[in-house]
Amino acid sequence: MGLGLIGGSLALSLKSAEYKVIGITRNKETIDSALKTNAIDKGFTELSSEALLDVDVLFIATPLSQIISDIKKIGSFVNKEIIVSDVGSTKSDICIFAKKNLPQNVIFIGGHPMAGTEKSGFTFSTQNLFKDHAWVLTPLDESTKNRNAVALLKKIIISAGAIPVISSYERHDQAVALISHLPLLVSLGLCQMARKRDQNEIANLTAILASSGFRDMTRIGGGNPQLNFDLISSNISQLSLILPKFCNEVENILKLVKENPETLKKAFNEISKWQNDLYDKNGKNTLLNI
Amino acid sequence: MGLGLIGGSLALSLKSAEYKVIGITRNKETIDSALKTNAIDKGFTELSSEALLDVDVLFIATPLSQIISDIKKIGSFVNKEIIVSDVGSTKSDICIFAKKNLPQNVIFIGGHPMAGTEKSGFTFSTQNLFKDHAWVLTPLDESTKNRNAVALLKKIIISAGAIPVISSYERHDQAVALISHLPLLVSLGLCQMARKRDQNEIANLTAILASSGFRDMTRIGGGNPQLNFDLISSNISQLSLILPKFCNEVENILKLVKENPETLKKAFNEISKWQNDLYDKNGKNTLLNI
Numbered sequence: 001m002g003l004g005l006i007g008g009s010l011a012l013s014l015k016s017a018e019y020k021v022i023g024i025t026r027n028k029e030t031i032d033s034a035l036k037t038n039a040i041d042k043g044f045t046e047l048s049s050e051a052l053l054d055v056d057v058l059f060i061a062t063p064l065s066q067i068i069s070d071i072k073k074i075g076s077f078v079n080k081e082i083i084v085s086d087v088g089s090t091k092s093d094i095c096i097f098a099k100k101n102l103p104q105n106v107i108f109i110g111g112h113p114m115a116g117t118e119k120s121g122f123t124f125s126t127q128n129l130f131k132d133h134a135w136v137l138t139p140l141d142e143s144t145k146n147r148n149a150v151a152l153l154k155k156i157i158i159s160a161g162a163i164p165v166i167s168s169y170e171r172h173d174q175a176v177a178l179i180s181h182l183p184l185l186v187s188l189g190l191c192q193m194a195r196k197r198d199q200n201e202i203a204n205l206t207a208i209l210a211s212s213g214f215r216d217m218t219r220i221g222g223g224n225p226q227l228n229f230d231l232i233s234s235n236i237s238q239l240s241l242i243l244p245k246f247c248n249e250v251e252n253i254l255k256l257v258k259e260n261p262e263t264l265k266k267a268f269n270e271i272s273k274w275q276n277d278l279y280d281k282n283g284k285n286t287l288l289n290i
Numbered sequence: 291m292g293l294g295l296i297g298g299s300l301a302l303s304l305k306s307a308e309y310k311v312i313g314i315t316r317n318k319e320t321i322d323s324a325l326k327t328n329a330i331d332k333g334f335t336e337l338s339s340e341a342l343l344d345v346d347v348l349f350i351a352t353p354l355s356q357i358i359s360d361i362k363k364i365g366s367f368v369n370k371e372i373i374v375s376d377v378g379s380t381k382s383d384i385c386i387f388a389k390k391n392l393p394q395n396v397i398f399i400g401g402h403p404m405a406g407t408e409k410s411g412f413t414f415s416t417q418n419l420f421k422d423h424a425w426v427l428t429p430l431d432e433s434t435k436n437r438n439a440v441a442l443l444k445k446i447i448i449s450a451g452a453i454p455v456i457s458s459y460e461r462h463d464q465a466v467a468l469i470s471h472l473p474l475l476v477s478l479g480l481c482q483m484a485r486k487r488d489q490n491e492i493a494n495l496t497a498i499l500a501s502s503g504f505r506d507m508t509r510i511g512g513g514n515p516q517l518n519f520d521l522i523s524s525n526i527s528q529l530s531l532i533l534p535k536f537c538n539e540v541e542n543i544l545k546l547v548k549e550n551p552e553t554l555k556k557a558f559n560e561i562s563k564w565q566n567d568l569y570d571k572n573g574k575n576t577l578l579n580i
Contacts, residue, residue: 114501134499167495175495178484183507186476189540191561193532194468205457205465207568208577209424211404215569216506217473222565225558233547240544242483247537250479254530257523268515271481275512278497279505287498 001047001070003030003039006087006113007061008125010160011039016127017159024051030122039125049077057156059111060086064230068097075103083149085111089176090234091138091169099140107149110138110169112176113162120224131161134288138169163288177238181231182246185239187221188228190214291337291360293320293329295406296377297351298415300450301329306417307449314341320412329415339367347446349401350376354520358387365393373439375401379466380524381428381459389430397439400428400459402466403452410514421451424578428459453578467528471521472536475529477511478518480504 003011003025011021015038023031023040024047031043044051047070052058060070067088074084084106088094091110098108115133135157139146154164167175194206194214221228232239256264280286293301293315301311305328313321313330314337321333334341337360342348350360357378364374374396378384381400388398405423425447429436444454457465484496484504511518522529546554570576 114499133501136499165495165498171495175499178496179500179504182483183480183504185540185543186480187507188543188558188561189536190473190476191565192539192543192557193472193536195561195564204577205455205461206468208455208575209404209426209465210469210568210575211423212573213510214469214473215573215575216509217477218565219506220503222562225555225562228558228562229547229551229555232543233551236544236547243540243544246479246483247540249482250475250533250537253475253478253482253522254526254533257519257526261519261523265515265519267482268478268518271478271485272512272515272518274485275481275508278500283502283505285498285500285505287494 001025001058002061002063003027003034003122003125004061004063005116005120005122005124005129007059008034008039008122009115009127009129010059010061010087010113012037012125012127013130013160014156015039015041019156019159020054022051022055033122039122047073047077049079052077052082055082057083057085057152060084060088064088064090064227064234067094071098071108072101075101075106078103078106081105081107083107083109083152085109085137085153087111087113088234089180089231091136091172093234095138095140095169107145108140109146109149109153110140110172111153111157112136112138112172113157115162120227128161130157132284132288133162134165134285135160135162136165136167136172138167138172173235173238177235177242181235181239182242184220184228184231185243186246187218188232189221191218191221194218291315291348292351292353293317293324293412293415294351294353295410295412295414295419296403297349298324298329298412299405299417299419300349300351300377300403302327302415302417303420303450304446305329305331309446309449310344312341312345323412329412337363337367339369342367342372345372347373347375347442350374350378354378354380354517354524357384361388361398362391365391365396368393368396371395371397373397373399373442375399375427375443377401377403378524379470379521381426381462383524385428385430385459397435398430399436399439399443400430400462401443401447402426402428402462403447405452410517418451420447422574422578423452424455424575425450425452426455426457426462428457428462463525463528467525467532471525471529472532474510474518474521475533476536477508478522479511481508481511484508 001024003023015021021040023034023043034040067086095110102108113135115130139150157164291314293313305311311330313324313333324330352360357376385400392398403425405420429440447454
């Protein structure tokens, strides 16, 4: 459900792994393209009992802000047992809503593929989007039904080239706050600071001097504005918790420059080692190979 | 003076522009390599009246933490008029020290080439290091002597492939605080946050999920620890001024998510446009071509 970059790429990779794929998206032209490029076997322009008739596993790959309302609809269209997962980049709100609102016959397991590009839409879909990327699954509890569903989802995700990682939705949201949403927030903040000064007392000097370091630190802030808004707002409670800690952390660095430079140098050494160990020379996360 | 990455690359590029280049560095082996690769015409292992005899323009390309003590020595070795510049990445402390301590016959113009790599040392020197990069010059005042010296330095810098940018030292330090030192501080802070959580309650989940966005945001923090310490500590007063403003800026983004999402979406649009306009598709600063 949803044939954008994520949904389209998932369809392409599952088709090539010989799964039968049904695509559901409002846009008729997207369905035609998807049929033409052999990304799907069959397409529907809306969610219906007919569309879900032969579906064992349904992935919701619509925009983050739309996932909850899509989950709401699903219950009314299925009578048989079905596994439903999603690809939203925060999991708590979605999982808690699914837990409360879906009927017994729908087994919901939250999901988050850690893949994507600045591009969006089916046109940019690629069979290799998930290759060697983590795909988090957040089961609602430890029931046998959920465990079986996770096993099946793992199999499908591995077929798509991804590396499954199992987590609770709370832990997932804490982790992505640190490695995805806080960095985005900070990137947006750096843009604001330079942009505002740029407009006044130090004229264009900031902008002229901005080179590759600044470019890399502001790349994610300069991404799709709607997506940036959805990401920040989806994890607002975790962000509100960790932002003061982050500000303390950086203030502490400045304090140590004068008060205890040796401790700070030691910390910078550890940071450097940690960051360099985390990525191999091709920029790939080294822990994902374990 | 100093034949590391910056000094060595400057020597190489000036030699190829047919300047006569004298290299001064403690390490005899570096002088031998520099002579062998035709980076210098002549080399000295220490600063002396003899070494400076034929020198019209002296660039101090020693580590940031050493520049002030090198400026101190220069005065005692020169009797004739000489232009002295440096390549330190913050300018206020250096320029104020030079103004107070150098004799009349030394014309000091602070400098900062906005170029470099993670690598250091003469071995990594390259003739093209400065090509199309900004090189800031910070004259001490508007005197004719300084204006002539700036004109000559501009000519030399252009020969090395760089684009000269003239600024006061105060403005330079305000600008680099925003586009270089604040981003570095923030990058170090992001590493600390993820690294600390990594060690406790969310186990390795943060580290496993860290992909290209996090990698880019922590790349500069993971750089050379001693250089990172020198950069942060060299511009501590500007950083102390702007850090609270930065923390307010990011707190304000979180506040607007709930209170005024439309204003925030508009700001994210403007940020995205600003950031994308600042760099061309090859990642080059577009303002530098003007």
